[in-house]
Amino acid sequence: MITLAPTVTLWDAGEFITASKVLGVPHPPGTPLFVLLGHVWAQFVVxxxxxxxxxxxSxxxxxxxxxCLFLVAQRLLAGEERWLRIGGAAAAAILSAFSFTEWQNSNETEVYTVATFSIAAICWLCLRWRDLRGTERPTHVLLLIIYIAALSIGNHLLALLVGPAVSVFMAYTLRTTPALDPAERRGEWAECATLTALWLTLIAVGLGSTILLILGGALVLGAAVACWMAGSRAFPFVALAVAAIGVSIYAFLYIRSGLHPILDEADPETWNNLLAVIRREQFGSRGIFxxxxxxxGARNPGRNAxxxxxxxxNYFQYCSWQWARSLPLVGMVAVALVFTSLGFFGVTYARRSDAGITYLLGTVWLVTGFGLVIYMNFKPGFSLFWNQYQSIGQHEVRERDYFFVVSFQVWGVFAAFGLVRLIRWASRLYAVAARRGAVALATVIxxxxxxxxFRAASRRHGADATVARDVAYNLLQAVEPYGVLFSYGDNDxxxxxxxxxxxxxxxxxxxxNLSLANLEWYLRQLASLPLRPFDPAHAPAIYRSLAPPVPPSRPALPLTLADIATLQPFRPAEDQVFQSGPFALPIxxxxxLRTSDQVILYTIAANLGKRAVTFGVSSGRGSWLGLDAHVVFQGLVFKVSPHADTVRQWIRGIQGTMVDTARTRYLTDSVFQFGKLFSVDTIELDPASQQVATSFSVPFLELGNAAAIRGDSATALAYLRRGYHLNPSPQLAEIIRTLFRR
Incomplete structure (x- = not known):
């Protein structure tokens, strides 16, 4: 709780929190389990x-x-003295929980800690199954494992990656300690085959793969025949029913979408749409090759060495982050090498202590580490290979270390076993004092x-603690009552x-959102979006006199469902002029003209002069359709104005557009929130938070430029210093020098 984010964070957290609040549908695959967990949790934790x-x-x-990992580690250390068994298991829990990626994920509303819990719980249940063999209860444990796995599809497919480890563990256990009764032995192997086949079927459901589903179904049928012949006739049918109950969590998306919540991504209110959500069709596909x-496509050169x-x-870079992320590169790598060595020592120790658990954890590590590297086929990470791939589109939009979080946790468990081996070695070879020293050293490690x-993973103490809420607040408060705000990415x-x-x-x-405005389901929702009243209590005082006495009566997007169904990208066969009153835009x-471009034009045509139409500062000029001469900057948005260059009290800013300096000054000085951004060096921020800080620098730079034009050097310098603090780039330093040369 000390490092917990106090509010919303960047990326998907805002969407997940919103979905939990309104029981909505977030982006594919919809994560219905996480939405329900968040909603119920928030009702009881007040x-x-x-x-x-x-x-x-989280x-x-x-x-x-x-x-759960503590319990697994304690079981492997069962042959040690009690103090060493408890201490080693505690070290395993600490190293897994405080590895950088897991710790950071646990501080915000994200699906990954639920997934890591599911995997850890299933690993512990595997040990319970082994303990209960020979009684009537091991089958119950297998059914619980199947249910958790099936239910976890509704959170994240990461949890299903424990499947191969469960099959390996069961097969190793059945082979090395076979049941004495031949009938019981055949039944256990048939149950293992059933579980493996069901796991493949669940993966097929999670991926929306028809081929895998057919293959998995055939294997389930074969396993059912094997169970029937082995005398375990009920198990495959009960297991299939339990899996179906778990997967039925996806019915939540179908039901809630039919009730049209305010957040309803991909509109899965039909079976075809629901299948498209499960398959993630909205994001396209990239083959493993x-x-x-x-x-x-056909011109893709293919994956190479x-x-x-x-x-x-990239994966090994993420591994190096896990144990000392706040240290400089040399120190971070040195600590990573220590934990890498401890992990290898731990694997050899674990193999001798309990080979079954070692194979269980080792398979989890292999599948969630190297296996995911091969399967996910990510672009180069955001922090590597820019000399070779210089376009931002050739890199992932953010670091993807969170996909591999389970492998980092498992390696932490192996490192804890390595510490136990270190203590045992010191205890055998040296005196009591050396043993105490080894214990102290192991504790420190x-x-x-x-x-x-702590500093890198914390979401509470850094300058980025409130940056997501601040950017949302500042964007909204820059828009006049009942205005329209065009955004582009996840973080705005x-x-x-x-x-x-x-x-x-x-x-x-x-x-x-202009990225979503190319999708028909999103436009249908915009066209029927309910209008909600302007609340002066949540708005700047200056807007209270600007609110129209009669609110708008129609949605901002003036298209019917029939219009939306026919909206397609097109190329004009000849030059055209888009006309809306005094506003003319040559095409x-x-x-x-993409679908989103046409949405912009229709929205401007319907609302110009009636309510403000604005672009967020981070939306980019590429979405303006050549409107540069018809926008005015105010606060953090560019407002469309047909006569922007004729208003005398506005000046031309450093971005080339007109600037409403009075409105921008009022918003920046009296309304906007900047959290802790001015109390720390913004160079230490992660790339996403740095981009937000760069956006926040724009109004300060424009106000500094305006003051410099007026000859007010002191005011100009004050604003420019604040802008440079938020965006300390060489290009900005040159702009500031240019301003003071004039």
Whole structure:
């Protein structure tokens, strides 16, 4: 709780919190289990803000997962003295919980701690199955494993990757300690085959793969025949029923989408749409043999040894982050080498102590580490290989270490076993004093991740603690009552959804995400979006006089469902002019007009002069359709104005557009929130938070430029210094020098 994020964070957290609050449908595959868990949890945990409560849920699942790994480690250390068994298991729990990626995930509302808990719980249940063999209860444990696995599909497919480990563990156990009764022996092997076949079927359901589903179904049928012949006739049918009950969590998406919640991504209210959500069709597909830095298709050169090597380098980079992320590179790598060595020592120790558990954990590590590197086929990471891949589109939009979090946790468990081996070695060879020293050293090593990951993993103490909420708040407050705000990416959309739907701030503003505006289901929802009243209590005082006496009566997007169904990208055969009152926008022959471009034009035509139409500062000029001469910057948005260059009190800013300096000054000085950004060096921020800080620098730079034009050097310098603090780039330093040369 000390490092827990106090509010919403960047990326998917805002969407998940919103979905939990309104029982909505987040992006494919919809994560219905996580949405329901978040909603129920927040109803019972009434302390703190809603976002803090769901963040706490992630932390509790992470702690529960560490507890399960404690039990697994304690079982492997059963032959040791009690103090060493408890201490080694505690070290395993600490190293798994405080590895960088797991700790960071546990501080925000994300699906990954629920997934890691599911895997850890299934690993512990495997040991319970082994203990209960020869009684009437092991079958019950297998059914519970199947249910947890099936239910976990509704959270994240990561949890299903424990399947091969369960099959390996069962097969090894049945082979090395076979039942004495031949009939019982055949029944156990048939149950193992059934579980393996069901796991493949569950993966097929999770991936939406028809081929895998047919193969899995055939294997389930074969396993059922084997169970029938072995005398375990009921097991395959009960197991299939239990799996179906778990998978039925996806009915939540179908039911809730039919009730049209405010957040209803991909609109899975029909079976075809639901299947598309499960298959993630919205995001396209990239084959395992494609080169990820190029578009998939016939011209894709294919995956080669170079890109595969780079992907493994990326994985090992993420491994090096886990144990001392806050240290400089040399120190971080040195600590990583220590834990790598301890892990190898731990594997050899574990193999001699309990080979079954070693194979269980080792298979989990292999599948969730190397296996995922091969299967996911990621582009180069955000922090590597820029000299070779210079386009931002050739890199992942963010670091993908969270996909491999389970492998990092398992290696932490092996490292704890390595510490136990170190203590045993010292105890056998040296005196009591040396043994005590070894225990002290092992304790210090086990606590290294807690000490050296604290600052990097914390979501509470850094400058980015409130940056997601701040960017949402500032964007919304820059828009006039009942205005339209165009956004583009996750980080200027999901936090806004959170602020509007969870905290109820500026619900009168219509947010249109231009990435989603190319999708028919999203446009249908925009066209029927309910209008909500302007609440002066949640808005700047200046807007109270600007609110129209009669609110708008129609949605911002003026299209019927029939219009939306026919909306397609097109190229004009000849030059055209888009006309809306005094506003004229030339469209050149052959210029591609995407669906989202047409949405912009229709929205402007319907609302210009009636309500503000704005672009968020991070939406990019590429979405303006040549509107540069018709926008004015105010606060953090560019407002469309047909006569922007004729208003005398506005000036031309450093971005080339007109600037409403009075409105920008009022918003920046009196309304906007910047959290702790001005109290620390923003260079230490992660890339996403740095981008937000860069956006926040724009109004300060524009105000500094305006003051410099007026000859007010002191005011100009004050604003420019604040802007440079948020965006300390060489390009910005040159702009500031240029301003003072004039």
């Amino acid at each position: 302390l703190g803000q809603y976002a803090w409560r769901t963040n706490l849920m 932390a509790c699942f992470s702690a529960a997962g560490a507890g 494609d080169n990820p830095v190029y578009f998939p 170079t890109i595969l090597t780079q992907q493994f380098i 086990a606590l290294l991740p807690f000490v050296f990951n 959309t999901f936090p806004v959804w959170y602020l509007q739907e969870v905290e109820g701030v500026r619900q009168d503003v219509t947010l249109i 050149k022959k052959g210029q591609v």
